[in-house]
Amino acid sequence: MASIHDVARVAGVSISTVSYALSGKRSIAESTRLRINNAVEQLGYRPNAGARMLAGTRTNIFALTAPFHAETYAPAHMAFVLAVAQAARAHDYDVLLLTQDEATSGLRRVASSRLVDGIIVLDVAAEDDRVGVIRELGTPAVFIGIPRDTEGLVCVDLDFEAAAALAISRLTDAGHRSIGLIGHSPGVYARGSNFPPRFRDGFFSAAAAEGVATAFAMPERDGPSVRAALDELYRTLPGMTALVLHCEETVQAAVMDILRERGLRVPQDLSVISACASFETDHFEPALDTIPLVAADSCTRAVELAIEQVAVPIAPRVELVPPRFLERGSIAPPTPRR
Amino acid sequence: MASIHDVARVAGVSISTVSYALSGKRSIAESTRLRINNAVEQLGYRPNAGARMLAGTRTNIFALTAPFHAETYAPAHMAFVLAVAQAARAHDYDVLLLTQDEATSGLRRVASSRLVDGIIVLDVAAEDDRVGVIRELGTPAVFIGIPRDTEGLVCVDLDFEAAAALAISRLTDAGHRSIGLIGHSPGVYARGSNFPPRFRDGFFSAAAAEGVATAFAMPERDGPSVRAALDELYRTLPGMTALVLHCEETVQAAVMDILRERGLRVPQDLSVISACASFETDHFEPALDTIPLVAADSCTRAVELAIEQVAVPIAPRVELVPPRFLERGSIAPPTPRR
């Protein structure tokens, strides 16, 4: 395996010139740069990662801590993991995957061995063990999600409260006054990530501010449970004319199936918004107005903030990414239930 | 950050003694070991990862290349990624996640910069670009899945042919002679991983060997498509008394819903086996006999083989993990369709 010495010899320069030519950290005569590039090409030279880590000030690796538990919705989880990895690569960073059973000890390990320059924290719970460890380590870190106590932390997340308010305002603009919400399963609210409660609370407070009547159900992901949830919504809110879906794809598909089965047309009989789901809603029949949960939005920003922190400490903050809205024609003025 | 020199000073020994005490590569007097451990504890010492990589012969990092495309079923994908990460950690290895858009160039990059000791390849396609790169690099690598040309490669996978044959034999043992198969969507067979075709082919050849009549459908993941698939099976095979499910959870759930809806009881009216799915089938009603796709089985073995290869070249091979069978009571003798 060719080393920097080989390149220097072939190019007829010193190793420091090779290093600077490759890093671009000082200006190099065009002819020299050319000779070096040729030598690199010819030898298939790649700087040794370990040597770079040791001599340089950084490793160009971020740890990604993305715990996966029973309540985790795999497609969304995967989307975020990939979005982080891609954003990192765009800045020449690699991603080291830390697993659930090593959540806090893994953070300590990779940070104090200087394996990584920083940490990206996914699937943040309100009370999250990783918060304390990261405060203590002082390693650059960015949370994608918002723990209860954000003191000293850098956090990025979709603005779920605003997303819920946006759903409400789109529906009230169309004239709806009775709006149902299908959320995640109770387990998710009990022990899962912190965003479902934030969406739910934003939903209720925006609805309250508008004087809108609401109902809320948390089905499991099986057909009968979804059926029961819809029944519950119509029982609680007999005049329900609009529905906000903030749930997994399986559940959303089941809802649409059941509506169709019951002869309820969207949007004529029921207006529907798909909110904060990480999947495409184009294939639903009919297509749904969507407030998408775009993993790339928050992950890209999180990686940027991590990169900044590697260079220089930055002020703690909570950055909320504003929601988007995709109109697809699933909202209409309300009509009384047939 | 404490270095090995600090530990040596505090313990009153040389740095080589510290190094050997920590690696266990030569015997150390008990009293010396104790002093070193105390010093390590007291200073919170962690060996610098970059220095280890540079001085040592290995990095203790594996690259995990796990492309994610439109046809990927996220829960299974995630299960394999996590199983690899956990198996790796059990051998003190970390996992670096390589993304789709960097599939081959990423492999070159991490291998030739000596960032990783080896490569674990997930979601292997029959014709896979990564095969050529890995042959050329000569880096230790293990494929979880089987490409068409396995020349020179180390591959591990569940024995999908045997799994399909097991499903057939369980059903024929119970007396079934007309067996349907619900597979993945056509897109998966067209461009996805190579295991769905292997299961399908194993199904057909085992059925042929037993003289069993078969039918096969490949629904998309929406309700109407699954409904149509079941109709197709019953049309092609009017006497169908048993069904093998080799599909995503969404589709499997839809199948069970539709059967229930149509008043078809399992196993009285239809025997059902859930085969090679990565999810739990306990929550299905009724519980299903299952041939599980246990990610840990192949991933653990793959990591072992990777570890071996880091130490010493091993012979190319294709290792097939035999399928398991979980009996839950969803197979009964056939009765003619009502």
Next chain:
DNA sequence: CTGAAAGCGCTTACAG
């Protein structure tokens, strides 16, 4: 615009 050299923090023959 370029070079000689120190140093990053380990591992591992070599020596006793």
Next chain:
DNA sequence: CTGAAAGCGCTTACAG
């Protein structure tokens, strides 16, 4: 059972 020292392959002041 232990130590002194070379060396891994870079980066980066320091110097010109």
